[in-house]
Each structure stands twice: as structure tokens, then as C-alpha cells.
Amino acid sequence: MKEVLYRSALAVAIVTALGSNPALAQQAGTDDQAVQLDQVSVTAQRREAQMQKTPLSMSVISGPELDRMQVKRVDDIKFAAPNIIIEQNTGTSSGAKIFMRGVGADESMFTNDPAVALYIDDVYIPRQNGAMFDLYDVERIEVLRGPQGTLYGRNATGGAIRYISRKPTGESKLALDGSIGNLGRRDARLSFATRIGETLDVSAAALSRQRDGILKDITHNRMVNDQDVLAGRLSLASTWGEASYATLSIDRLRERSTPAWGTPVALDANGNQVPRLGSFYKTETDTLGLNDIDQFGVALTNETDFGAFSWRSIAHYRTLDHHFYMDVDGTAQTRYHLEQDQHQNQKGYEAQFTSQLDGPFSWVAGVFAFKEHNDQPTRSDIFVRGGTNYIAQDTSAYAIYAQGDYKFTDKLTLTLGGRYSYESKDFSVRAVKANGEPNFSKNMRNSWNRPDWKALLSYNFNDNVMGYASVTTGFKSGGFNGRGSTPATLVQVDAETLRAYEIGIKSTLWDNRLRLNGNYYRLDYDGIQLAAVNPEGIFVVTNATGALIQGIELEAEAQLTRGLKLNATLGTIDSEYQKYKAINAAYFRGHPMKNAPELQWTFGGSYVQPLGNADLVFSAQARYTDEYYQNQDASRLIMRKAGHEYNARIAYEPRDAEWSVALWGKNLSNEFASTGGFDIAGLGVGVIYPNVPRTYGVEFSYRFW
Template sequence: MPHLHTRTLTLAVAAILAPGIVAAQEANPQDAPQPSANRSATQLDAVTVTAQRREESLQKTPVTITALSAEELELQQVMRIDDLKFSVPNVVIEPNTVTSSGAKIYLRGVGTDDSLFTTDPAVAIYIDDVYIPRQTGAMFDLYDVERIEVLRGPQGTLYGRNATGGAIRYITKKPNGESTGEISGQIGNLGRADLRVSLSERLGEWVDFSAAALTRNRDGISRDVTNDRDVNDQEVYAARMGFGFPVGELTRATVNIDHVKERSGPVYATSVIRDPVTTPSGAVRPVNDPDRNYYTLETDLVPGKNDLDQSGIAITLETDLGTVFWRNILHYRSLDNLLYADVDGTAQRRFHLLQDQSQSQRGFETQLISQGTGPFTWTGGLFAFFESNDQPTRQDNFVTGPTNYVGQDTKAFAGYLQGSYQFDSGFGLTVGGRYSHEQKRFTINSVLPNGTPNYAVMRKESWAKPDWKIVLDYDFTDSVMGYASAATGFKSGGFNGRAASVAQLTSVDEESVLSYELGLKSQLLDDRVRLNVNYYRNDYSDLQLTAFNDVGALVLSNATDTLIQGFEGELQAILTDNWQMHASVGTIDGEYRGFSDANRPAFEGKNLKQAPKVQWTIGTTNTMPLAGGNLVFSAQAHHSDKYELQQDNSPLVYTKPYTLVDARLSWEPADAKWMVAAWTKNATDVEYMTGGFDIPGLGMAAAYMNVPRTYGIDFGYRLW
């Protein structure tokens, strides 16, 4: 319905831009800041990124990147990883089903929606230079953050492991010896109560110290009518601290330690059949949502479990050798997650899930980065990663199922080298390569409810692949750069850790991609407008997909060949000295191709899941001088077309088109240590499904819902 999309966009644009128009027309020129040589007053700030392991200008880096500073994250109310959908084109980020700590991330239609550790994600997450391999625990709060960088498209050379869809880099604030202290909080409806504290100081003469902590709490958003209680709440505690100090004359060491504790309840699903549904076989599936309310549900599971604890330590040594900068990163992380959840959304035990994951990882990476002002620059490195996972898991369909003791040990190694040469003619050429080798040792010991052994399997397999990248860029002017690239990406194969029998113990081949991209980056109108656009085409071979079959067994498969292509655009503009806007748009056109006759029913004519054809965002920030301070209004609207949640394109469980509107109004007195703001998220109280299951054989169709309208007050105080 194009007319509906147009009307929605028109209303959103009018609502967001109206305050800025009024302010521009009514503000007293004497009250407005006068133009000066200060770049930030009349020009967009220059943006520096480290996506290619070195500090570079965003506009001179021939890679498709969205970079968000800490200030932009605050104004756009990006508080958690899933809020990035407001700021990044062609991304779907939602909590994974059942668990509130899991991050389901799809970039350009590629990702993973099963959080079990035997299914690797396709979008890599990094905290600084430490790789986060699991969806469980990846729904990070964005606090004590310097910036976020989102690299769209396969990152096979410099990042490599499981980055066939892209990479998200969470770059934290470093201990730098500054003496600062801040406290901020947030209260709102649904019992919202958050608190954040951060400080930085120099200890003695040479040790820099920083620390930050948060607590995030919210009541349940859904009503369990069976047991008369609210469910789907949040209770999260997190802390991070860092130390920085010199080691000799050339080296600086940084030690970062972090911990997250979550005691939110499991996420309960809600049934979604509002009218009798006739199946292809002629059977009738009865109504299981009689009150037609997606925020009420039934369950026979009390209380359920969703306890998460994860910790990490990373040591970074950076040595300036003159012409070469040498960086070494050593890390260790561990995670424990006890989960017992009702998946079916009914008061019967149709589908309950128990799993108790214990994960640990350690890794080392060494990077050599050229320095100097010559036309040739290069980056090289070695990467080693080791991970162990153990988990008893049980799937109860009507009766207590067998307990599968699942384990997987992973070893991954890679070496990479990338070089760039800038010619006097304005052309630049980048060539890179990476060789990856990965080995997985997989075990299942299955035990029946009476303690009798069911089956036991051990499998060990290795995968190895070279990846490459070629980029040609050209400076049309000092402010306009174009680039064309071809690159590959690789994701290793794996095993179906949810198999209930030997027959279901399938494995998948490696996933690979060949990507082509054309892009243009421009800084226009005396640096008042930044416009970046690109076209991408990704040809995937053996795209890995997961889906539950009609009787609730997970099927892990390769989709043979898949073509995904589209356009993306990002705009930032200073409209007046006090008024800025940003906008983005992304399109996804995906198609399964080349499938075998055996796979034809599963893929022919099906839409890719988690791949909306069009997404757009438009936002504004308006600063109005008032009574010796600034009244800052910021708002954004985000629209997504319909997209599928299941591989079989269920007509009952899918995400309908939606438009979300967020807004924030803050008061910041001049020369004061405090601020206060009123805010709302999902201001128009839109509801949509973030995930779900349609399993006819279990008599269930259940969905997980987004958070309804929230609102409240922010406050902040600078301690010193």
C-alpha cells in the first residue's frame, strides 16, 4: 500500500521537523549563537574511525560504515545494542526468542536467529578488539562508550571470523588520566529505574584509572493471566573498569575488566491464533488468543529461569616503533546462562526448553600497522581463538524429553595482510588477504528421562579458506570520494546441537560470500551536509539457516545459493546553527537460487527471513537557547516494511510494517553540573512481533512482542 507508506512518512517528517521549523522562524537572532571559527557551530564534526585498524577519516575510508559518537547515541536514545536499528540502514536487531540477553542481528538479510552455541552468528561483535562469539549475552548495554562503528557487508580480511553479514564494533572509553565523575539515571513507566555511574582519575604519577557501572530495571510488559502476574521484566547489573600505564619508554598497557549479571525472567511467548485456521491437510487449528491481546498470555511454567553471568578481562599492549605501530591483545571471557522457558504460549506443556550453558573463551591477536605519511600503508596480523561450550539441554514437547549433554570445542586461527597505495592521480588501491583455519570438536550424550542412555556421538571437522578484498577509490574532489570493491567472506560449518535423535544430527557446510559494492562519500555545502550512498550485491553460497519443522525439531541446513542486493543512503545536515537532521534508507532484494529438487519445497518462492524490503529513519536535533541555557529537542522515526520471521514464511507469525517514533527534550543550564530530560520511546504505542514460532504439529503459534510505549525522566549530574 504505497499511499499508506507515503502518508506515514509525511506525518513522521512533519512531527519531527515542525519544532525545528518553528524555532528557526521564531528564535530571536540575538539569542542565537553567533557564527565563529568554531567548526562545531556551523559545520559537521569530522569523524574518525578505526574500522581498518588505524585512525582514518570516515569520509576517506572506502568501506561502508555507520559511526555513532557517545553524544549521538544519547540524543538518539540508543541505550542498548538493539536500539541501533534506529541509526543503521538495513539492520534487524531484536532480542532473541526466549532469552532477554540474546541479540538476534541481521545485516542486509544475513544473520542467525538461534542462540545455541553450535549455531554461529553471521554478524561479528567486537568490544574494542575482543571478539564476542555468542548471541547469548550479546544484548549489551551501551555505557561508558566512546563510539559505535557498524561495518555493513562481509569483513573477510581484517575481521574474518563469522562476519559474512558485517561487524559491530563497541569502542569503550579509555583510561586517559582525566579527572571526571558523572552520575545519571532514568525513571519511567513500567517501573523503569536505571542508574549509571562513571569516573576517571590518575592514581599516583603514572596509572590512569576509569570505572563505570549501571543497573537497569523494568517491570514486565506482558500479563500472565494463568497466574495473575506480570512477566517479561528486566533486571541487569553491569560494571567495567580499566587501567592504563606505561611499560618502558615505547609501550603502553591497558587492562579492561567487565562483568554483567542479569536476573530478568525468561521471555514468555503469547499465542497468536485469533480466528480458526485451516491447515493444508484440512485440519482446523482452534483459537488460542481469545482476548485478541498480544500482551496477555497463558503459561504453566512458574517461575522459569533466565540467569546470566558473564565476565571478561583484556590486556592490550601498544608499542610505537616509529614506522610501525605494534598492538597485542590477549583476552579471557566466560559466560554462564541457566534458562528454563515456556515457548508455546499456552497453559499446557507443548514446548518447554531447559538449557544450562557454560562457555569460556581465550584469544590472542597481534597487529602490525604502518605509520608515516607516505602513499603506501599496510596492516598485518595473526589471530588465534579458543572456545569451549558445555550445556545440558532438554526440550519438553508434551512430556519430559531426553536430556542432551552438548559440548563443542573450537579452535580458530588466521593470518591477514592488507595494503593501500594512494596515487598522485587521485586513485587509491587496496588489496587484502586472509587465510582462516577452524576446527570444531562436537559431542552429544543423550539420556532418556529414566536415566537410560539414548545415544552418544562425537564428531570432529575442520574448515579452511582464503579470503580476499580489492578496493579502488578515487577522490573526485577534496570532499567527494567514490569507491568500488569486491570481497569474499567465510563462516565455518557446524552441527545441529538441538538434535533429538541420531537421524536429526545434521551438519552444515561452510558459508561463503562474494560481495560487490559501489559507493560515494561526500561532504557538501562547506561541510554542512554529509551524504553517503552505496549499492551492494552479495552472492552467498551455502547460506546457513535454522528452522523448526512441523513437529518441533530444529532443522539446520544450507540454502545453496542466495543473491541479496540493494541500496543504502545516509544523510546528516546542519540546517541552521541550532538545527541538525539525519536520515537513512536501505533496501533488500533477496532471492534463493540454485536449490536442489530436494530443497525446492523449502526455498522456492520464499522470502528471506529477517529481510525487510525497505527501511528508513529520519531524525532531528534542535537546540534552542533559553534563559541562560539550552533546550535540546531530539526525535527520530524509524520505519520497516513487513518481514518474515520463519523460513517457511508463516502467515501467522511475521513482523508487520511498523513505524516507531522516539523523542527527547532536555534542559541543560549553562555553566551548570546538571541536566534533566523528558523522553518517550515508541511514542505512538505501535505493536509488532520481534520473533516467534509456528509449529502445527505441536498445536502452537506463538510470538514475542516489542516493548510498548514507555516514557519518563532522565537526569544527570557531573560530580567534578
């Protein structure tokens, strides 16, 4: 651990030294191959600004970096941001388990809300199931770390991830991208854009992603954990009136992948994980499983310029249908099977008002309204076929918010923000025994309200260095344990809250060839909604404790020459449970928090080598994650071991042609890692969900016009 931390800090120190050494800076200034880093614009504070002028810990991936870093899906973002865990959730093919700085949620049941908010073009995605989106036709990704309680509010205690798609611009385009590789990898992306008449801009994109399975089901002699996804998006944009611009977006997704099967594991005499079937990529099951996902969404965004201020509104409607039947136990017996048939729909509206006058004071204000309905028959087969619980929940959420900046001088700015949130949930269960007889029913309702606030001071030491200090709060509403199988376990949990303190610095050095950002954060986390599985296989949710989490984050990006660009991140998490009751001291005192590795770092870069009338573009990324536990009991049986991941890509890009080709590889060291697991001693269940082994292939792109 200390050796890895030393090497990581040394790498960042070297990059820092390059930017602060006058002799090297002077040498770079005379190098005709040296260029500056591109400016990065973001809208993280609901108004467009330069990333380096935004006093917020954030990571951004945009432009060519999306392809060079092979950011194809939401979980690929972990190669570009510190202190983040993004993995496929247990048992599902497209559930997204996201933790930032040790704050998150790994229970995908709709009664448990995530703690990291995910937005697609400012449309809030409330469910983990179906949230592992493919990132196609995307302009940039913004990763905002820490609570975003003022401007984003709902369930953003850990942070927010914003996926901003390409908007229609009137450009005429038809392009095809494809990729083939081992494990039967077959991807295709088609994008089209045009202008109809004088004002209507149209863009469309379609995606097909297919891959064979990575686990051998030895019971049925087949491969499982495959991928079979079809998706598409249509966008229409037009000006109307004298100062308005509207965009209509429609998206559709169909997935028929198999469920994510786990592989049975045990511990050897030294406490190491070993596969029960001789390989981490083998499993047993007495069922074929089911995993059908269908999503649909439509969103209408309108922007109007009133001169003194602008008005932006976002109205949306989305549906999700997800029917799956999975074998949790990894054996050829029925120890623990789970079936659920989720039907979800949501609708929402948000209006944002942004000041546009010159002067020392600027502001953003808005209103937010959201409604969601879920209903889901759920059946747990524990040794025998179980009964069915018909679970439903209606959620309503409303908020009003405002945030203002006041510039006392050209250097010193004070930011104050506030948000008032109200949420209500109506929850019901009708339980039926396996023989069809009524078992029990229960209805519960509650509401929660909370004011959140933000106070921030930023100071420009000069044109290139900015420091900031902030205090921010976050709130995640309470709820109910939808997986409870008896009236006694269908309990209510209270809201969880978080207060974050952060001190940071953002710098652009070396004649804009180096960006170096760093921060220290402290999170006072209270009322944590802990989800766990007891030895009998019953899911339990409680507000058992609080925690103190703190650490540092560093991000560096350097354009060393015209062709060579490097990037690095470093993140640490020091977490400790606190505020637990004396009766729970033995359970929490000295125990680690789950999904909170002490150290993570990434290092990557790209190099462009001219070759005749073309460029060879070499790019690679490395990522290290310290060991961390994946359940509340800190079980070594399903622990994620410390390890590295390596990706690389080599592209041939002719300058005067409409095509390019690239060789790519992911997890090149073929290192095994557990992305999740279940340790249920009372049922004899111990399974982990393996990562995708080494993959490689070739991709191509062609632009017809």
C-alpha cells in the same frame, strides 16, 4: 509500499538538494547561526581515519548523539543504520538477533555461529546469548555493513558491530546518571575516573537497569518479560617503557530477568494476527521459568610505537553462564518447554602491525587465535518430561591477514587484502532418557579452511567527494546441529560463503554542513546455513540453497543551523533464493528470505534552543520497517508487520552547572510489533514475542567533579 518508498526517497532528495543548491549554500554561508558538522574519526580499517575518507559502507554513533538518540542497548543501533535488524532473540532476555542486508542468524544455540560479528574493544563476542549489551561508558559505535572477511574475518559475512568504550585519560571525574519511568523503569549509571601517581589512569563504571514486566501471566497473576541487570567495568591504563601504552579492562554482568515469554496468536479470516487471550500482552504458562545470566571478561591491550610501524596486541578471557527454563508454547499445558544450562569460556589473542612511514604504500597485517569451550545440558519437554542431552563443543580458530593501500596519485588508491582462516570443532552429545537410562552418544569432529580477499578502488573526485568500488568475500565455518534430538538429526553443515560487490560514494557538501553517502550492493550468498523447526518441534539445520541479495543504501546528515541537525537513512533489500536443488524448488522458488524487509528508513534530528543561561535540546527519531517473515516457512502467523517506531527526548542543560534533566519517550505511538515467534503446527504452538509498548520517563545527570 510504493507510496512509502516515494516519501522516503523524496525526504532524502530534499536533503540532497539543500546541499547541492548554490543559492542555499550561499545563504547558509552568511547565516551566523550556521556551523559545520563535527569530524568523525573511526578505526574500522584498523587505523585511525576520518569516516568520510574511509571507502566502506558504515554508520557511526558517537558523542552527544548517543544520548540524544537514546542509544542505551545494542538493539537501539537500528535507529542509526540502514538495512539492519536487531531484536531480542526468542525466549531469551539478552540474546541478540542481528541481520544486515538479510544476512544473519537467529538460532542462539552455541553450535550455530552468528553471521554478524560483534566486538567489544576488539574482543570478539561469539555467542548470541548475552550479546544484548548495555551501551554505557561508550565512546562510539561503528556499524560496518557487508562482509569484513579481511580485517575481522571470523563470522563477519553480514558485517560487524564495534563497541568502543571510553578509555582512561587521567581526567578526574565522578558522575551519576539516572532514569525513572513507567513500567517501573529504574536505571542508574555511575562513572568514575582519576589518575594515580604520574602514569596510571583509572576509570570505572557501574550500571543498574530494572523494569517491570510487559506481559501479564494470567496463570500466576504476575508480570513477566521484565529486566533486572547489574553490570560494571574497570579500566587501568598506563604508559611503560619509552613508547608503549597498555590498557587492562575487567567487566562483570549479572542478570536475573525473567525469560522472554511469548503470547499465543491465531489468524483471522483475513489472515491477520489476533491474540488468543484478547491482548498481545497476555500469556499463559504452567511454569515460573528461570533465566540466570553471569558474564565476566578481562582484556589486556598493548600498543607500542616502533617508528616505522606500530604493534598492537589484544589478549582476552571471557566466561558466560546462562541457565534458563522457558515455556515456548504460551499455554497452561506442557506442549513445548525448553531447559538449557550453558557454560562457556573463551580466550583469544590478536596482534596487529600497522605501517607508519610516509609514502604511497601503507599496510596493516596481523594474526588471530581463538579458542572456545561450551557445554550444556539441554532438555526439551514435549507434552511430557523429556530426556537430557549433554552437549559439548570445543572450537579453535586461527587466521593470518594483511591489507595494503597503494596511492597511484593523490586521487586514485588501490586496496588489496587477504586472510587465511582455519577452524576446527569437536562436538559431542551424550543423551539420557527421562528415566535416567542411557539413550545414545555421538562424537563428531571437522575442520574448515578458507582464503578470503578484498579488492577496492577509491577515487577522490575532489577534497569533498570520494567514490569507490569493491569486491569482498566472507566465510562462516561449518558446524553441527546441536539441537538434534536423535542421531539422525545431529547432522553436520558445511561452511557458508559470500561474495559482495559494492559501488559507493561519500560526499561532504555545503561547506561541511551536509554529509551524503550512498551505495549499491550485490551479495552472492552460497551454502546458507538454514535453521528451522519442523512440525514435530525438532530443530533442523541444513545447507539447502544460496541467494542473490541486492539493494541500495543512503545516509544523510545535515547541520542546517547552529541549533538544528537532521539525519536520515534509507535501505532496500531485494532477495531471491537460487542454486537450490530441483527437489526443493517448491520450497524456495518465489519464497521470501526471512528477516529481510524490502524497505527500511529512519529520519531524525535535534534542535538546540538557548534559554537564558541554558539550552533546551529537542531530539526525535522515526523508523519505518517493511513487513518481513521471521521463519523459513514464511508463516503469516508470526510475520512482522510493516510499522513505524517513534522516540523523542527533551533535555534542559544549564551551561554553567554540573547537572541536566530530560524527559524521554520510546515507541510513542504505542505500536505493536512481533520481534520473533514460533509456528510449530504439529505441537499446536503459535506464539510471537511482542515489542516493548510505549515507555516514558525522566532522566537526570549530575557531575560531582
